[in-house]
Amino acid sequence: MATSPVRTGTSPTTGQWRVVDIVVASVLAVAVGVVFFAWSAGYSGISVLTAGFPPLAGLYSGCWLIAGVLGGLIIRKPGAAIYCEMLAAAVSALIGTQWGLGVLLSGAIQGLGAELVFLLFLYRRWNLPVALLAGLGAGLALGISENILYNALWTIEFKLLYVLFAAASGVVIAGLLSWLAMRGLARTGALSSFAAGRTADV
Amino acid sequence: MSTDHLTPVLTGRTLVRANPVSKLFAAAVITLALMSSIDWVSAVVVLVCEVALMPLLGISVWGLFRRIWPLLIAALIGAYGTALLAAKTGEVLLQLGPVLFTEGSVAAGVAVGLRALALALPGIFIVLTTDPTDLADALAQKLRLPHRFVLGALAALRLVGLLMEQWESLGLARHARGVGSDRSVSARIRNLLGQSFGLIVQAIRRATRLATAMEARGFGGGTRTWARESTFSPLDAVVAGVGLLVAGGAVTAAVLAGTWNFILS
Amino acid sequence: MTPEQGPPGPVHVRARGWGWRHAGRKAFAARGLDLEISPGERVLLLGASGAGKSTVLHALAGVLGANDEGEQEGELLLDGAPPAEARGRAGLVLQDPETQVVLARVGDEVAFAPENLAVPREEIWRRVGRALDDVGLDLPLDHPTTSLSGGQKQRLALASVLAMEPGLLLLDEPTANLDPAGVIEVRDAVVRVLESTGATLVVVEHRVAVWADVVDRVIVLDAHGGVLADGEPGEVLTQQAPRERLAAAGVWVPGWQPEIGGRMPDGGGETLVTARELTVARTRRGPAAVHELDLDVQEAGALSITGPNGAGKSTAALTLGGLLRPRSGTLRASAELAGTADRDPFRWRSTQLVQRIGTVFQEPEHQFLTPTVADELEFGPLRVGGVVDRERIAEVAERLRLTGLLKANPFTLSGGEKRRLSVATMLATAPRVLILDEPTFGQDALTWAELVTLLRELVEGGTAVLSVTHDADFIAALGGAELRIADGVGRVVTR
Numbered sequence: 001m002a003t004s005p006v007r008t009g010t011s012p013t014t015g016q017w018r019v020v021d022i023v024v025a026s027v028l029a030v031a032v033g034v035v036f037f038a039w040s041a042g043y044s045g046i047s048v049l050t051a052g053f054p055p056l057a058g059l060y061s062g063c064w065l066i067a068g069v070l071g072g073l074i075i076r077k078p079g080a081a082i083y084c085e086m087l088a089a090a091v092s093a094l095i096g097t098q099w100g101l102g103v104l105l106s107g108a109i110q111g112l113g114a115e116l117v118f119l120l121f122l123y124r125r126w127n128l129p130v131a132l133l134a135g136l137g138a139g140l141a142l143g144i145s146e147n148i149l150y151n152a153l154w155t156i157e158f159k160l161l162y163v164l165f166a167a168a169s170g171v172v173i174a175g176l177l178s179w180l181a182m183r184g185l186a187r188t189g190a191l192s193s194f195a196a197g198r199t200a201d202v
Numbered sequence: 203m204s205t206d207h208l209t210p211v212l213t214g215r216t217l218v219r220a221n222p223v224s225k226l227f228a229a230a231v232i233t234l235a236l237m238s239s240i241d242w243v244s245a246v247v248v249l250v251c252e253v254a255l256m257p258l259l260g261i262s263v264w265g266l267f268r269r270i271w272p273l274l275i276a277a278l279i280g281a282y283g284t285a286l287l288a289a290k291t292g293e294v295l296l297q298l299g300p301v302l303f304t305e306g307s308v309a310a311g312v313a314v315g316l317r318a319l320a321l322a323l324p325g326i327f328i329v330l331t332t333d334p335t336d337l338a339d340a341l342a343q344k345l346r347l348p349h350r351f352v353l354g355a356l357a358a359l360r361l362v363g364l365l366m367e368q369w370e371s372l373g374l375a376r377h378a379r380g381v382g383s384d385r386s387v388s389a390r391i392r393n394l395l396g397q398s399f400g401l402i403v404q405a406i407r408r409a410t411r412l413a414t415a416m417e418a419r420g421f422g423g424g425t426r427t428w429a430r431e432s433t434f435s436p437l438d439a440v441v442a443g444v445g446l447l448v449a450g451g452a453v454t455a456a457v458l459a460g461t462w463n464f465i466l467s
Numbered sequence: 468m469t470p471e472q473g474p475p476g477p478v479h480v481r482a483r484g485w486g487w488r489h490a491g492r493k494a495f496a497a498r499g500l501d502l503e504i505s506p507g508e509r510v511l512l513l514g515a516s517g518a519g520k521s522t523v524l525h526a527l528a529g530v531l532g533a534n535d536e537g538e539q540e541g542e543l544l545l546d547g548a549p550p551a552e553a554r555g556r557a558g559l560v561l562q563d564p565e566t567q568v569v570l571a572r573v574g575d576e577v578a579f580a581p582e583n584l585a586v587p588r589e590e591i592w593r594r595v596g597r598a599l600d601d602v603g604l605d606l607p608l609d610h611p612t613t614s615l616s617g618g619q620k621q622r623l624a625l626a627s628v629l630a631m632e633p634g635l636l637l638l639d640e641p642t643a644n645l646d647p648a649g650v651i652e653v654r655d656a657v658v659r660v661l662e663s664t665g666a667t668l669v670v671v672e673h674r675v676a677v678w679a680d681v682v683d684r685v686i687v688l689d690a691h692g693g694v695l696a697d698g699e700p701g702e703v704l705t706q707q708a709p710r711e712r713l714a715a716a717g718v719w720v721p722g723w724q725p726e727i728g729g730r731m732p733d734g735g736g737e738t739l740v741t742a743r744e745l746t747v748a749r750t751r752r753g754p755a756a757v758h759e760l761d762l763d764v765q766e767a768g769a770l771s772i773t774g775p776n777g778a779g780k781s782t783a784a785l786t787l788g789g790l791l792r793p794r795s796g797t798l799r800a801s802a803e804l805a806g807t808a809d810r811d812p813f814r815w816r817s818t819q820l821v822q823r824i825g826t827v828f829q830e831p832e833h834q835f836l837t838p839t840v841a842d843e844l845e846f847g848p849l850r851v852g853g854v855v856d857r858e859r860i861a862e863v864a865e866r867l868r869l870t871g872l873l874k875a876n877p878f879t880l881s882g883g884e885k886r887r888l889s890v891a892t893m894l895a896t897a898p899r900v901l902i903l904d905e906p907t908f909g910q911d912a913l914t915w916a917e918l919v920t921l922l923r924e925l926v927e928g929g930t931a932v933l934s935v936t937h938d939a940d941f942i943a944a945l946g947g948a949e950l951r952i953a954d955g956v957g958r959v960v961t962r
Contacts, residue, residue: 017350018422019350019354019413019416019417019421019422020409020410020413020414020417022350022351022354022413023354023357023358023409023410023412023413023416024406024409024410024413025354026351026354026355026357026358026359026409027357027358027361027405027406027408027409027412028402028405028406028409029358030358030359030361030362030365030405031365031401031402031405031406032402033362034362034365034366034369034401035369035398035401035402037366038366038369038394038397038398039394039398042394047276047279048279051279051282051283053286054279054283054286054287055287074406083351087355087358090355090359091359091362093325093329094329094359094362095362096269096270096272096273099273099276099318099321099322099325100233100321100322100323100324100325101229101230101233101321101324101325101328102233102237102321103325105237148465148466149237149465150280150314150318151284151287152240152463152465153240153284153287153288153289153310153313153314154284154287154288155287155288155289158287177395181399181402184399184838185399185402185403185406187838187876187878188403188876188877188878188879189876189878189879190403190406190407190410190878191406192489193410198490198491334571335570335571335572335575353569356570357569357570360568360569360570360571360613363613364565364613371828371833372833374785374790374791374828375826375828375833375834376817376834376836377790377817377820378788378790378817378820378821378825378826378828378834379817379821379834379836379846379847379892380817380818380820380821380846380847380850380851380896381817381836381850382817383816383817383818384817396836400832400833400835403832403878404832404833407832408565408566411561411563411566411567412566412567412569414525414530414559414561415559415561415566415567415569415624416569416579417530418528418529418530418557418558418559418628419558419569419579419580419583419627419628419631420554420555420580420583420584420631421579421583422583423554423583423584423585425585426582426583426584426585427581427582427585427586427587427588427591428582428588429575429578429581429582429588429591429592429595430575430578431588
């Protein structure tokens with residue numbers, strides 16, 4: 001006796017966070033934090049190199065911004081970018097890739113930079129241009145907030161250069177890489193519980 | 203047996219008994235005071251207080267050094283960077299081609315370096331004296347943060363050590379496939395990205411299974427009770443008070459010394 | 468919900484024409500299910516993969532509609548109510564011990580479920596004590612959860628579920644990822660729990676022999692929907708038709724062994740790798756796992772590495788494979804094996820290593836590098852010489868039944884297919900030594916038979932095959948010597 005099928009279950013496309021959204025966002029943020037740790041352990045020489053001309057550090061600052069953009073692209077719910085970026089920042093503080101409570105504040109601001117872009121598109125568009133813009137937003141947020149909080153004594157031309165580098169890094173590293181990662185993840189079937197794993201980019 | 207980065211060994215018996223929220227409050231207040239200005243007076247005041255409170259951490263100087271030596275290097279680099287790029291006021295100290303250090307820029311560099319150190323230490327205090335589960339309980343029960351996110355974050359943080367082990371294991375597995383000992387930079391970067399992708403795939407799969415397990419145990423509902431109660435005690439008032447004092451002292455000292463340099467001005 | 472009344476009794480399950488289809492899929496995961504399970508009954512659920520056994524369990528636990536959209540047909544009721552409305556009545560234990568642990572301490576972990584059900588604090592800790600007693604986990608409440616063995620972790624998962632005082636116990640392949648000792652541990656714990664609570668039990672498992680004496684009923688699901696067989700274990704497992712179908716589906720039907728072939732000839736050709744006084748360790752500064760190993764790895768020979776959990780078998784295998792740095796002693800490849808490379812395998816570059824010694828890891832996904840199966844198979848040869856021998860690749864793919872999957876993403880394959888692919892990728896570069904870490908772990912009977920046959924052919928063809936394994940049948944089928952590792956020392960035992 002077949003009754004007509006009834007659609008049940010929670011949708012991955014409502015604004016409400018499901019348990020799987022929360023847990024995957026959290027573990028994703030932690031994993032990105034660990035990945036970042038592995039990168040900096042392997043390339044600890046880089047920060048010494050860029051010490052020669054500090055604004056250059058902006059060129060790899062995009063690495064810190066991946067958590068927010070990727071989190072947003074995968075979870076696709078309001079607050080995902082901020083939450084993932086902050087949690088990844090907390091992990092960095094824990095395992096020693098970054099330091100101090102200020103890291104949480106920076107994470108929140110950088111996540112907000114990406115979040116605002118996703119909000120701008122009403123959390124409905126998740127294609128490559130949006131990802132790049134989110135990376136840009138996060139990069140600008142990073143550059144400007146770092147200039148105010150930590151680089152305040154640099155002269156203006158170096159501050160501007162830093163923001164420029166950070167923005168470029170945000171677009172390429174945080175924006176492009178995150179988008180490619182999301183697509184790769186979708187193809188492995190790991191995102192089958194998410195809209196990112198089912199629909200093509202909108 | 204994985205290395206547990208989340209303080210399996212909590213040193214400092216006194217601070218362990220304090221509620222994590224009061225410790226967070228003290229650290230936040232100090233951080234805010236320090237952040238608001240870049241000057242050596244406020245930084246030194248906070249540093250001195252932190253060093254004075256160091257015995258509370260219950261670890262030796264060498265133990266502390268082993269944990270924070272990258273921080274010292276980062277502070278030095280930050281100081282050097284500012285000395286290099288700050289406004290060139292005062293007498294010239296060193297000039298090598300385009301590189302120019304003056305009294306003013308070096309003073310600025312010193313201030314930035316000390317500030318970086320002072321900013322980082324409260325976090326160390328918290329990490330060395332707080333159990334993550336206690337922290338989650340405090341955040342959810344006392345600060346009333348949404349419990350689903352707090353517990354989700356806690357469950358994820360437990361995986362830090364395991365994910366690090368998995369990173370190593372992935373490296374070996376890829377080496378066995380013929381990847382990993384290239385010299386060229388682009389190949390190494392490609393390999394690094396590939397390994398990172400591999401870790402993230404594993405992490406997400408794991409997270410999906412964990413979500414099912416948590417859901418099957420009733421997680422996600424509206425109301426819940428707490429098996430461990432997070433409580434406040436007089437010690438917490440002391441901790442919060444000390445935080446306020448240190449922060450207030452730093453600001454006052456800097457203002458009185460005339461070195462207060464608000465970052466937004 | 469008033470917990471003071473004492474735990475509600477065992478659950479009655481009814482399914483009427485029930486089916487489920489995940490959103491975005493064409494086929495129904497389960498279809499046309501009609502059955503009734505009385506309170507307190509103990510049921511073993513069997514069927515081919517794809518018959519929907521896991522789907523049924525997840526549906527009974529109420530977690531199916533939670534993370535995924537889908538279409539449901541018919542109805543599935545626990546005590547007359549849909550599972551989603553009966554939170555805490557059904558407890559689900561999953562297959563992987565690692566991914567079910569939520570918190571860092573044993574006591575907190577078991578307290579997690581009653582916390583979610585809003586049980587008052589004193590009652591929570593009473594339940595924690597009872598649950599840990601029921602599963603026989605005699606550990607302090609602040610014992611860290613990461614340092615538990617696989618069997619202990621599964622028992623902890625069972626205790627965590629028990630703390631909800633469920634009337635229905637759902638076990639989804641609970642012993643698949645455990646060593647033989649762990650399997651018995653968990654099975655005994657379940658028996659104790661059932662005696663103490665009288666809950667209804669539904670268990671899904673390949674290893675029928677372990678559960679045949681525990682359950683009073685066996686239900687076999689048909690891959691095309693509905694129920695294939697339903698009755699007492701003695702009946703269902705001995706009746707010809709269901710037995711054959713089950714065996715064809717890969718279930719380890721008791722009393723039936725996959726056909727493998729006769730005894731392997733005693734191997735031994737020239738020595739390819741020599742270990743003398745080799746001490747191995749997992750990390751640079753950690754403790755050494757095995758001390759002073761003396762071993763000759765010979766071509767056309769099989770070596771099984773056995774020992775209790777945590778003895779250091781994997782560490783020894785990985786070191787012999789040139790992946791981990793030996794703590795002390797020597798590891799030398801023969802001149803013939805080394806060829807143009809160094810005599811020390813640890814110093815080989817990855818491209819040199821993959822041509823000489825292949826290592827297949829326990830988790831196939833860790834070794835996937837490319838987006839399609841075809842690319843995976845071509846990866847090794849491309850890395851090594853830049854030239855792809857298409858015939859050889861096609862041959863390997865054919866041999867391992869991967870020809871139909873060449874365009875698929877490796878991560879989307881089933882467990883058995885992934886295992887076959889990971890072995891195939893190693894074979895593509897034709898190494899003379901092949902090392903496998905737990906190759907038959909959690910495999911159904913079909914994949915087991917294929918793997919064993921393949922490895923026997925490899926040995927006959929001249930490859931040296933080293934396997935880290937618990938599987939006694941595997942060791943017997945492969946023949947050769949055995950390296951027994953215990954208490955930090957390894958002894959070679961020839962048959």
